[in-house]
Amino acid sequence: MKIPNPLTPELQQRTTGTGRILALVGGVIMIAAPFLPWAYGRSALDNMTVLGYPSPMQFLFLVLGLLVVGFLVGSHLYLKRRRKRRVGWVRGAKSAATGGLIYIVLIIISIAVELEGLVNVEYGGWVALIGAGLAFVGTKLMLADRAPNLGGLVAKPWIEIICVAAVMALALFGAAFALNMDDGGSFVSFLGFIGAIIAVLFTSGVMGFLSSCTQRHRKVLILSAFVVAFAFPLTQGGSDANMSIATQVIIFAATAMGLNIVVGLAGLLDLGYIAFLGAGAFTAAILSKSAFATIDWHPPFIVVVLISGCVSATLGLIIGSPTLRVSGDYLAIVTLAFGEIFRISMINLDGTDGPDLTHGSNGIPGVPDLNLFGFDFGDTHVLFGIPLGRFSNYYFLLLLVIGLIILVFVRLNNSRIGRGWVAIREDEKAAEAMGVNVFGLKLFAFAGGAFLAGVAGSVKAHVDVSVTPDQYVFLESAFLLAAIVLGGMGTVLGVLIGATILKLMPEKLRFVSEYRLLIFGLLLVLMMRFRPEGLVPNQRRQLEFHDDDEDLVDRIEEEVEETGLVKGGGAS
The missing domain is CATH 1.10.3470 (ABC transporter involved in vitamin B12 uptake, BtuC)
Structure with missing residues (x-):
């Protein structure tokens, strides 16, 4: 049973507007913070001491900032044009902001542990934390949009095939990148980043679109998976x-x-x-x-x-x-x-x-x-x-x-x-x-x-x-x-x-x-x-555990109607 929102429409609009501004400011700070030094010593993580040149781990934080700003801008444009929302813009921004906050907290803890003290966290790390905190608070003040539904979206076949192949290529890059990490703090932080990206894909509805693409192009998915798997040893340099x-x-x-x-x-x-x-x-x-x-x-x-x-x-x-x-x-x-x-x-x-x-x-x-x-x-x-x-x-x-x-x-x-x-x-x-x-x-x-x-x-x-x-x-x-x-x-x-x-x-x-x-x-x-x-x-078990989630039920029913998938399908 859903609890009614006690806020009046005027107060809801005012709160959402304030939250949007805070989230945008936080997202911009998240984009700028990676260009600042985060750690005092080079031995922490992957050398975050250089001004104006983000390390790979700092670049991942920049990606989360871009997602926050991108989803918020997309939400504003769709609201202005009053189009039917199939993408969960606000939901995606919320997930990106939450993931960014968790990610920077993991980074700061890793720097403090590896360099023995929070004093070794440079000003850029604290700026990044403030930006992620503002984005998190701002998105929490915004009202979540309707549950996204991209499962029934059908694109041109060549576009869907490219999407499937791109996902598998990114999986190969991510696996190679994670396996080559010798620093434990970097590995844990990278897992946090991957979790944030997966959450963004689910909450924004993009995962529904990718899932429907894989259903329509299962042979391409299987072929791409085995090509990626067989190419993996070539990325390890003989290690x-x-x-x-x-x-x-x-x-x-x-x-x-x-x-x-x-x-x-x-x-x-x-x-x-x-x-x-x-x-x-x-x-x-x-x-x-x-x-x-x-x-x-x-x-x-x-x-x-x-x-x-x-x-x-x-x-x-x-x-x-x-x-x-x-x-x-x-x-x-x-x-x-x-x-x-x-x-x-x-x-x-x-x-x-x-x-x-x-x-x-x-x-x-x-x-x-x-x-x-x-x-x-x-x-x-x-x-x-x-x-x-x-x-x-x-x-x-x-x-x-x-x-x-x-x-x-x-x-x-x-x-x-x-x-x-x-x-x-x-x-x-x-x-x-x-x-x-x-x-x-x-x-x-x-x-x-x-x-x-x-x-x-x-x-x-x-x-x-x-x-x-x-x-x-x-x-x-x-x-x-x-x-x-x-x-x-x-x-x-x-x-x-x-x-x-x-x-x-x-x-x-x-x-x-x-x-x-x-x-x-x-x-x-x-x-x-x-x-x-x-x-x-699979959909059956998902509904068994979340049978009281009306948004989930509605989304799966729409996917069944639009794509013809059998509810409670087998192996995915």
Whole structure:
């Protein structure tokens, strides 16, 4: 229920006018402040000591100032011409101003921490803070316009294709820029900037237009995504450190995509999923040509991948058959126990407590690099004059693996099996009453997700060189589940984004290693409070969590009418 505004129309207009002036002044100050020095020493962030020459981090603040002024000017022009507002001008200005304030606060805190004191913040930093504060207060005094609706806007096909390609190019630039950051404060501030830009896109309605473009040009989106992904190693200048992080991100994302079948589609809470990844990794290590391998049989890698997936799927069937008859909290407890049983079993297979398959807690080290069709993944290769090391080689292989996993996920989601999983997730009793084979589909989800995890684990064994039981603890399962919840259950893009954030943040926040889990917990709390449906949810789950949001309901209904999209669509 909406609370009526107690202000009279005259007072509303006067307050809005005052707010507009304050916001414009603040936006202009935000544009000018980056040309002033912000820090006393060069060692803070990316050298913000030069007068008249903004650093990259200062330039990002200038972009937020331009957005504030641009949205306010656009709002004034549209109000003057009395045209139909499809863009949320005031909403966009509010998000840009709020994001600018958060961004400059993060910058000032980083300077104070790295240079040991607020006294090292130069006058330009305080001017920027004042400008962001004025913009924030001014936009808060303005009345928010109607919820934007650009989802039904149709442009010329070539313009929409350029927009899709431009978004993917910006994603490539942003990923390369973030991964090359060695300073923790710069990385955190950059995340704040990205969050502000995403908020602006959503509140202004631009994200609705981009979403409709991707729906109409899905093939262009997929092609652009893979071109960007394959071009990423070329932006790293042969850095093995950065490509090592990128490789681990893809392994984590591929595993999370398999878990997304179990949790996101079928609604089965699995807290021991990391065991299936470990089963695939141990299988690949045992069958490898390592000097410590315990089985004297070394089939080709393609065969090893299939065997690893089948071993993990068999474990899923063995565990799922007796346990999937329970649900909810009971299923979570059983799967949690399974994860711990797997880890302890791998430790006991040391030749003393059981057969010598894994060498116990020592695991299987010395797993050799792959050699497929004469291509040695351990050698450095040169492409366009850029050296590509072993991690870049495995990165390309993993792209093919995760592409296969995404294809399987999307096909299953859009099939009769996927609809059965969604029915079970929404109401198991109703699905059973309608003739859905509940137990069979749940068991298939468990085994199918396990198979995909085993495939990812077979590559992980060669990337990590060694496989030990301590790599597969409960905390890893919790992170996988958090990636799905954070990104958006049942979606492809959401899980990829969630997995990237949760795997990349710990690597870049090593300077606060003692507080990384605290930051992670606070992030999840904030997400559950303000966006429980995830970063990239489907429309059904978004309406489930915000069924009292009339603006959201109206906007989605208009998008359905204008674009013909099915409400509550599947993977996005």
